[in-house]
Amino acid sequence: MTERAPECCLDLRGTPCPLNWVKTKLRLEEMEPGRRIEVIVDQGNPERNVPRSAKMEGHRIVHAISQNGAVRICIERAEESAP
Amino acid sequence: MSTNGDLVELRLFGPLREVVGEKLVSVPYAGLTVAEALARFADEQGESVRPMLFDSRGNRLRSLILLLNNQTVDELETSRLRSGDVITVLLPLAGG
Amino acid sequence: MSDFSEGQIERYSRHIILREVGGKGQSKLLESRVLIVGAGGLGSPVGLYLAAAGVGTIGLVDSDAVDLSNLQRQILHTTADLGRPKCLSARETMEGINPDVCVVPHQCRLDSANVLNVVADYDVVVDGADNFPTRYLVNDACVMQGKPLSHAGILRFEGHVTTIVPGRGPCYRCLYPEPPPPGLVPSCQEAGILGAVAGIVGSIQAAEVLKLILGIGDPLIGRLLVFDGLEMSFRSVEIPRDPGCPVCGDRPTITAPIDYEEFCRLRGGIESNPEVQS
Numbered sequence A: 001m002t003e004r005a006p007e008c009c010l011d012l013r014g015t016p017c018p019l020n021w022v023k024t025k026l027r028l029e030e031m032e033p034g035r036r037i038e039v040i041v042d043q044g045n046p047e048r049n050v051p052r053s054a055k056m057e058g059h060r061i062v063h064a065i066s067q068n069g070a071v072r073i074c075i076e077r078a079e080e081s082a083p
Numbered sequence B: 001m002s003t004n005g006d007l008v009e010l011r012l013f014g015p016l017r018e019v020v021g022e023k024l025v026s027v028p029y030a031g032l033t034v035a036e037a038l039a040r041f042a043d044e045q046g047e048s049v050r051p052m053l054f055d056s057r058g059n060r061l062r063s064l065i066l067l068l069n070n071q072t073v074d075e076l077e078t079s080r081l082r083s084g085d086v087i088t089v090l091l092p093l094a095g096g
Numbered sequence C: 001m002s003d004f005s006e007g008q009i010e011r012y013s014r015h016i017i018l019r020e021v022g023g024k025g026q027s028k029l030l031e032s033r034v035l036i037v038g039a040g041g042l043g044s045p046v047g048l049y050l051a052a053a054g055v056g057t058i059g060l061v062d063s064d065a066v067d068l069s070n071l072q073r074q075i076l077h078t079t080a081d082l083g084r085p086k087c088l089s090a091r092e093t094m095e096g097i098n099p100d101v102c103v104v105p106h107q108c109r110l111d112s113a114n115v116l117n118v119v120a121d122y123d124v125v126v127d128g129a130d131n132f133p134t135r136y137l138v139n140d141a142c143v144m145q146g147k148p149l150s151h152a153g154i155l156r157f158e159g160h161v162t163t164i165v166p167g168r169g170p171c172y173r174c175l176y177p178e179p180p181p182p183g184l185v186p187s188c189q190e191a192g193i194l195g196a197v198a199g200i201v202g203s204i205q206a207a208e209v210l211k212l213i214l215g216i217g218d219p220l221i222g223r224l225l226v227f228d229g230l231e232m233s234f235r236s237v238e239i240p241r242d243p244g245c246p247v248c249g250d251r252p253t254i255t256a257p258i259d260y261e262e263f264c265r266l267r268g269g270i271e272s273n274p275e276v277q278s
């Protein structure tokens, strides 16, 4: 299994919805398609909302790992973002 | 004499609606061309309405948009109205 | 990495979330330049929404001062602004909503001598004028310079809106080759206007401008949206480009800005008094 390392990591613990997703999205927009980002968000709403928003824009959730009260979400940037 | 089968509707906007006092007027104009219908309407409504459709020389104002069943009319002089048709008359609005 | 500040990320978050906007779209808005002709009933909602949206540079053309009778619909201005130039009162309101926005006041009346210079500085133009002479002048200047133009007119409970993109659809003169004879179409001053109707129609213009800048959706090109506030209905009417149009047609005869008086003289038959609308 060739797990490409995430290009960058955003620590969004303590950042409320939807700003955590907005910051993730801004970073994704700057990345090449196929590259990955890891974001760390709080459990609860952020852990549900950020992956859902990412998927709605066509990005792929590589994994989401709970760890010490936070969640590490690895997102792979979609081929084409905005229509 | 007019029967229901002759009726077409004139949908009026802006100052024309105000002067006529109705937004939708039923008139027995089926069989006329759009141009003839407009002239007839001006005749019937009189001097308050005529200047909103025709200039002092009797030419149709070039500041009107005329629609037949919500489409612009290319053949004002030739296409004949059928019962149930709707003519819409729009004047530009200056207000801002 | 985008160079939004923390404050901007939060301020524009509801835009950035939109798939059709995103950070790239928001950056486009911040870099864009829009000219609003008239800081009145239409210009107010347009100015408020464009400022809130973060349109980076907003030019405002208006030569009037705030009058008490304006405040029923011209929501850029407040009671404390009475007597102040509308341009300055509007600038204060808009920059107060969003300090990212630079408002450029043009405290003048547009005429054939200045219109090209004023329009040249902007990407998109909004016609919220209150008179026909200015509307034809702005249309002609936009066609000549290839600038997209959001056009709207209001009266009583009605409004018309269309979007003019030269080369892609009809212009104002295609719709109405000639202004109506003076005095035929009353002004809001004479016939009245429901304030909220100005808000509805101006808000549509604002949305059209934002779409044009973002390059999204289908603008009202070749369509006239007719709003009837009493019926609360919208009708969309397809309006073709006129190949014989004197400005945007295949062989234009108006190739430089022309004042209304002059235009009427050329056409003949229309008497004096071009200022009936203001």
Ligand SMILES: [Zn+2]
Pocket: C170, C171, C172, C173, C174, C175, C242, C245, C246, C247, C248, C249
């Ligand atoms: Zn044209």
